[in-house]
Amino acid sequence: MSDTSTNSGSPFHPVLRRQLRRSNIVDRPVDDYAWNGFLDRIDRAYRDNDQGRERLERSVGISSREIRELTLDMDRSSESLLAHERDRLRLLFDSVTTGLLVIDRFGRITSVNPEAARMLGDAGTLINSYLDQMLQMIGRDGEPRPLVNREELDRALRSGQWVRNDVRLADPRRPFQYVETSDGTLPAGVIAADVAIVAFRAGETHLGGLVVVTDNAAREEARSRLAWQASHDALTSLPNRLLLAERVEVALVQARRTGNWPSVMFIDLDRFKYVNDSLGHAAGDLLLVAAADRLQRCVRGGDTVARTGGDEFVVLCEGADDIAGVRIVAERILATLNEPFDLDADQAYISASIGIAHGSADDRDSDSLLHDADLAMYRAKELGGGRISEADERLRIEAAERMQLERALRSAVVQDDITVAYQPVFRIEGGDLVGFEALARWTHPTLGEVPPNRFIPIAEDLGLIVAIGDRVFDIACRDLASWNAQRAEGDLGFPLGMNVNISGRELSSPSLVPRVVAAIQRHEVPPEWLTLDVSESVLLQHGDVASARLEELRSAGIRVAIDDFGSGDSSLSSLRRFAVQMVKIDRGFITGIDSTIRDERVVRAVIDLAHALDCEVLAEGVEGTRELGVLRELGCEYVQGYLLGRPMPADEAFILATAVLRRTKPSEERSAQVITPDRWVA
């Protein structure tokens, strides 16, 4: 039996055996009980330990050998995993479309991905250079300065993150020159980017950071293009109203410092609508582009030419030395716009109405200056166009009065304060009263009676005309129905007719005919009692829409008269173009017809032409008996005028409408006596 065995004879635990061998204890002293007991206890301890481990291994299901092998395997595979991960990261680093630069804890660039190299220069130049020296951004003043300074960079690398969005970086490879481009694209040598720095740390140790540069060129370009589009007119590429207002504002602010006040010129093209309507929109567009070009050539550097509406341009003059200089520019513009425009196959002639307002310390903001120029332009237009008008105190007072009128008219419409006066219409042969013209009337609380020539255009501008028209229509139909009922009852003769005026806005509204039909049905007025007066200029202005509307009215059985005939540019053509049943010759031709041979000839021609086209003729504004005589000779059917009856309130018109009229022909002498309607009454 070997000594290296237990008392029971089995060998000691291999570990104990190894230890005894290493201590050169080969033989176990037979009689040393204490020693042997000690060895046996150690042996048991080892065996107990083995048993414990085996129990553990059994419960885990894996042996310690297997664990060792597994650990080795893991070491091997984690090494290849790491290599694999490193490759993947490299691939990612190289292929992302974001610029990445790795910097050490001193801010020195140690690694650059291809995207960063594309944006900021080749890797050779970038690596080993310092980030704070390499990245330059362009300030608001257009000057380059470091994107991040040393302290900021140190702080970022120590404490985590640093981000700056929407910066414009200077391309370090290009010589730097910042020029605003007109179409919103980025100037050459400029990179729009977001830049972020993320610090690396291992525990408390600062290792450096990753710089992330995101190229925003596409976003930035889209944004600048949008901004450009929002501030420019698409057709002419001129600044629009928005940008103009901004520039006027800036000019006023500067003027407060320098005393060099800007002037503003409102330019409205006269007759542009005519070109558009007759030659088509494409020709109209060509004309606008050409006009924009001419305007730009008239102004000086530093001036702004803007397009603020269809045929409306505004020039902001900052370059002129004084008011006289501005006037010279305006004269030049007027002259250049008077030159013919070659539009493909056609040639067009237009002119312009120009309003000028000179800035002063009174101008609180761009609005007031622009408003003054606008007012002056309107005055130039009212005076016939093709001229220059300058804003002055009188114009401002007039504008203030108009504001006051506008306010009062609004409430008059709401409160139904618009009334109707009736002017009688007579047939010349026989002197019969044939009807009335309904004329709107408005009495202002302080200004007194305001003539319709003043308030109707305002109502048109304010969009109140439809409400006024409806009211006049309603009252006129109601009164006419009642008068004709009385005439029928008393056997007083044929039913009377009624002329009602309608304006351009009413004519162009698709709801006109349904509204008129509703009114006549409400009051049980047969359509043939009604005639709508549409002025010649309105018909010409609304062209095709007018023709269509006249057709609708005709289908509804309502007659139409061409009003103020002869006051427009192309009366003869309008008579041919628009199918009307009556021509009302403008007062301008009637006054003095008895003394002016030319007027007489014109009226004769108009009457003959109208008759040739199956139209009846009414002469407006007959004030003298001799005029009446001439008209009778010329074959004019109807007359209306102060001689025979002024516009009168409904109660007076009622008397006239329901009285028994003298059936005799009014002789010239008699008609001289029957100036007031009651004298016509038998």
Ligand code: C2E
């Ligand atoms: P209009 O349709 O040509 O009406 C005739 C105008 O000439 C009326 O002026 C009338 O009072 C005036 N007049 C008639 N005879 C004579 C005369 O012998 N001598 C002179 N000097 N004038 C005479 P009023 O009532 O001031 O109306 C002016 C214009 O306002 C009308 O011209 C018409 O265009 C417009 N108007 C009037 N009422 C309405 C309306 O209800 N709707 C619309 N849209 N326009 C209206």
Ligand code: MG
């Ligand atoms: Mg009329």
